[in-house]
Amino acid sequence: MPDAQTTASATASTVLADLDAVRARTLDLVSHLSTEDLERQIDPILSPLVWDLGHIAAYEDLWLVHRHGGLPLRREDLAALYDAFETPRAVRGELELLDRAQAEAELVAVRERVREVVARRGVGDGTVFEMVLRHELQHTETMLQAMRHADLLPPTLPGPPQLGEGSFISVPAGEHLLGARAEGFAYDNERPAHRVEVPAFRIATRPVTNASWLTFTEGGGYERREWWSDEGWAWKQDDDSTCHPAIRDGHPDAPVCHVSWFEADAFARAHGARLPTEAEWERAATWHQQTVGASAGNVWEWTSTTFSGYPGFVAHPYREYSEVFFDRGYRVLRGGSWATHPRVATTTFRNWDLPQRRQIFAGVRLAHDEEAH
Missing domain, CATH: 1.20.120 (Four Helix Bundle (Hemerythrin (Met), subunit A))
Incomplete structure (x- = not known):
């Protein structure tokens, strides 16, 4: 369309x-x-x-x-x-x-x-x-x-593709114009576009797979306290949370899906990595087509960024779309999922949800500081 x-x-x-x-x-x-x-x-x-x-x-x-x-x-x-x-x-x-x-x-x-x-x-x-x-x-x-x-998905609806494991690429430091330009349609939280300095970083070319997540799980991922933030550990303990059934049932090479921000953060810590900031994600998505942009749209990808307004934000056309969610603990997700229509999943679109939620089609892409390698 x-x-x-x-x-x-x-x-x-x-x-x-x-x-x-x-x-x-x-x-x-x-x-x-x-x-x-x-x-x-x-x-x-x-x-x-x-x-x-x-x-x-x-x-x-x-x-x-x-x-x-x-x-x-x-x-x-x-x-x-x-x-x-x-x-x-x-x-x-x-x-x-x-x-x-x-x-x-x-x-x-x-x-x-x-x-x-x-x-x-x-x-x-x-x-x-x-x-x-x-x-x-x-x-x-x-x-x-x-x-x-509820296991009621349309029988003909395709799920995420089987991508397999990727590698890491380096993205050099530089200025990035973050957000949607003035022309065309965008939501209020995508504007105004503004320039940010992004330090050099490394980012995975593909999201984490089910196979990698199961290795994390079987290696004590849900028992090793040192890999979890205080809030994440409290959530895990309160909900007695462990690996989502969809991960065990899914193809090993498909991107992991239905993970909370707390789980994504713990997985990254366990691998000596971190979640990308949304500025890093967007810079990588537009930096080279064989990086984030090529594999985006399979699962939403958690970032480390708390959902807030960009400098100079103006609510439009109603504040309940974005502004009421700002600075209330929601985390930004980027990229879109296999269930997201391409018309919505632009490189500047900002999704958001609470860090304990995993009903969404959300996965993980890892990042590192450049100087750490």
């Missing part, structure tokens, strides 16, 4: 075609599920899948019909029900949500309103439409997380 241009060249037909293609993909990803599986809450930290469908419809109505089109909300009673901050994930399974048929009907009804708005006033520069489109793509990845947790 070609990337929409968030400029005056965005056309109504192109934008609507892209929205329809994304919607078809969303519905195809859940088409194999029973209504019971679609409507139940699989885990307290994951929404019922049917909530995501209702949320996608409500978000589209809010931004494309109400705010862009100037029309009243189609159903005001759904605004709070599908507001991610009004209804946190832990309670969504207890709410009286739209059922499958109702949620699917709402998606259709809202899209018809969008078509009417576009016919009447066009798409402007396309920015708000691109935001809504990528919002849906991001939600389909969280839906795939829930499906993976």
Whole structure:
């Protein structure tokens, strides 16, 4: 699917075609599920899948019909029900949500309103439409997380490729323009682009594999206190955490997946390495195509960076997208996963999650200080 241009060249037909293609993909990803599986809450930290469908419809109505089109909300009673901050994930399974048929009907009804708005006033520069489109793509990845947790992934969906072990390359010290440029679509936390000095470092050409992780596990990785931070050890002890089942079940040469930041940090310490900063990750991703950029997009990759705003950050178009998560212990992930649509997984996109979370499709890429070698 070609990337929409968030400029005056965005056309109504192109934008609507892209929205329809994304919607078809969303519905195809859940088409194999029973209504019971679609409507139940699989885990307290994951929404019922049917909530995501209702949320996608409500978000589209809010931004494309109400705010862009100037029309009243189609159903005001759904605004709070599908507001991610009004209804946190832990309670969504207890709410009286739209059922499958109702949620699917709402998606259709809202899209018809969008078509009417576009016919009447066009798409402007396309920015708000691109935001809504990528919002849906991001939600389909969280839906795939829930499906993976319950062993309900679509049977035809390919997983990560088998890459095998890589090596380390050196990236010289230098100035890097971190973040998204002014042109094109980007989220507020990717801007403003700003220059940072990045010391020389070494970084792995590929993410850590399942085979390497199992060696770490069998070598006492979850028992060796000296490899864990204080917070990481407390998390491991409280949750009695050990290797995620997906690692043992996965192909040895596939990138390790479903590891928390605490586990990633411990693995790096055990190997005399560390996690890259997000500036290092982005510099390496754009430095040479045979480094990070070539193998990115298989699993999200934890960085050592705490999620915060860039210097000069301005919330847009609403502070709840990024700003409310700043400086609250969330860690930045980069690169995208096999479940991430390429339209979302740009080299400047910043994902984030709490360090104890491992429901996401997250893995590890190691780094070293250059002077350590």
